[in-house]
Amino acid sequence: MTQTAPDKKTSKAALTQKQFVAWLKQSIGKKYDFDLYYGFQCYDYANAGWSQLFPSNTLKGMYAKNIHTDNKAMLSTRAKVYKNTPDFLAKPGDMVIFPGTYGEGAGHVAWVIAATLSQITVVEQNWLGGGWTYGAEQGGSGWETATQRVHSYDPNMVFIRPNFASNKVSATLRKTKAKVTKPKTKWNWKGRFTTNSVIKVRRSPGLKGSVVDKGSWLLKGQYIDFVQIEKKDGYWWAKFKYPTNPSAGYFYCALCEITDKKERIKHEKEMYGKIKWK
Structure with a gap:
């Protein structure tokens, strides 16, 4: 741990x-x-x-x-x-x-x-x-x-x-x-994330976010185009729409656990896939 x-x-x-x-x-x-x-x-x-x-x-x-x-x-x-x-x-x-x-x-x-x-x-x-x-x-x-x-x-x-x-x-x-000095936790950064394992999909970021049906989880080798990243509950989360069903709205998936001491996502070495930034 x-x-x-x-x-x-x-x-x-x-x-x-x-x-x-x-x-x-x-x-x-x-x-x-x-x-x-x-x-x-x-x-x-x-x-x-x-x-x-x-x-x-x-x-x-x-x-x-x-x-x-x-x-x-x-x-x-x-x-x-x-x-x-x-x-x-x-x-x-x-x-x-x-x-x-x-x-x-x-x-x-x-x-x-x-x-x-x-x-x-x-x-x-x-x-x-x-x-x-x-x-x-x-x-x-x-x-x-x-x-x-x-x-x-x-x-x-x-x-x-x-x-x-x-x-x-x-x-x-x-x-x-x-409240006045609350650190920034969201960035409107965009990119394509291709998974290297099965990843749960949630309706909101964080470990309390409700998990969608298992049939809608991201499988190894699949990709999503995200429009925002957020850090919450010790993880980096990506906000995205399903490429095959964008009308369903936005969902979230974990990109990796935050391990970098300065909490910089581009310095994380144990991602759950690969990111191509846009």
Whole structure:
């Protein structure tokens, strides 16, 4: 798993600790399918909370137990990571990572809303395995919602404490500044993209964009003429119309994962095909 490069400066969250804990409490009873796969997993809820703190940032990785290692570079400027010790006291707003059983399994992740030295009160999803119980891998569902629950500390737990905004006023100012200095993410660049593998097609850019029928995905060796590129959710996306059915409107496909440190698409080396710029 490619780690995101750390920022040069420490990043503060968009919310204060109090604001974030309020969000966690209001999320109880709701369901979160952040990546739109396998229903309502614990990792989905972790990312749902993280996106409230850092709206343009996403936790990446396969297993909850590895969140702190898979995202080590990114977390280095946005949070502090603590290993559990006998005298460690969790704080509201901490993310807690549960280890896999006997070193195996995917582990678990939750958000702390209260704690003592002997136990933590968390909000979590899929603790009972009811996050995905029916339906397809994409679009499937389950009965389990985000639930408040009490756990004892585990010696191998890891806690991630976000760099919360210092207070409500500064958080509001930071949000305002972010809107004014929001970095550019779209370019009206045109070109022809020829695939070297099967690529999903979505109705909007980003990992949350709904995926079209599998029969309309791009196959190896096919091409599309794109009119715009956009970076979102750690990937470059192309906006295009199907050559055989332009009246259907615009669609999007991923061109590659963003790995260049300066996020320059023309310097990416692991494209999902070839681009001929116009």
